[in-house]
Amino acid sequence: MPHGSDDDILRYLDTDVAKLSARAQRAAEVVAGYSVTQVAPDRSVTVTVGPGGNLLDIAFGRSVGTMSPQRLATLVMKLVGEASLRASGDVRAAFADLVGENPVAIDVLAPFIGPTDNSPSSGLNPKTAAPGFRTGHRP
Template sequence: MSTEFDNLVAEFERFQEQGRKAEQRLAAYDGMREEIAAVEVTATAPDRSVTVTAGPGGAIKNLQFTEEALRRPPQALAAMVLATIQTAVAEGARRQAETVQRYVGDDLNVLDQVLETQAEMLGVPVEQLRASTSAPPVRRAAEEEDFAEREFLSDKPGASRAQAPPPPVSQGEEFLRKLYDGEDH
């Protein structure tokens, strides 16, 4: 009976440790969310007549014109404003992707996906965009992983739901699991 009790205590301690680790990961993701919310990028047109400040999600926070900008024909001013907005928003998206990449690691290749999309949309090479980031390139696996089956909160990198079935559970372990789960309700 003592061995089973010791096993139950050990199992309960593992449950508690998993709970602590989950709380730490959630706190880290809160930090990521705060960093993303603080992203602010200012872009200036090549002639310095238009300045745009963009925030998270491409929100335009500020738009400034010089006297020179206001002397331009409306279509030229509009084109310059749009180009400057595009520059600020694209840089903001890259910074947000860098932040996400730092928190989730290289598994999702978030930054690469953003860079590839922007390269296609802007008609510039990915390498040119990558040069403006602080993150190193991510090496991709030979085969892409199916992230629908990925356990993102697992302690083990590469863990997925498609694992071997869990070992049989003793009556004592089952009791503790029900007790532990019951505390959440």
């Protein structure tokens, strides 16, 4: 911040606020129409989640008829978890320029950006992975 007259300081702050506002607007635009689609390796299930990891769409291929209900449920949960993790990373990146590594700002955003790791609480528990599922698979 400059040392000078009150007018100099106010001009500096106005410029700073305008830059921050522009960055916030860009981040909001990126996130507004954002979604992530995750497809099972065998194309039996496709899920799409929004920026917070919320399920927007799910589609089933013909091969789901041969899966057990447990395997299908596990596969769906795994795909949603993986897509949510990708969405979280992308949303964090969109806001990184705005909030940086500010822990308070990240805490404020946390409820809106979904899981950040593959811990059991994130829904990405490797012990319950669907057979044949490849972590990090992008369609």
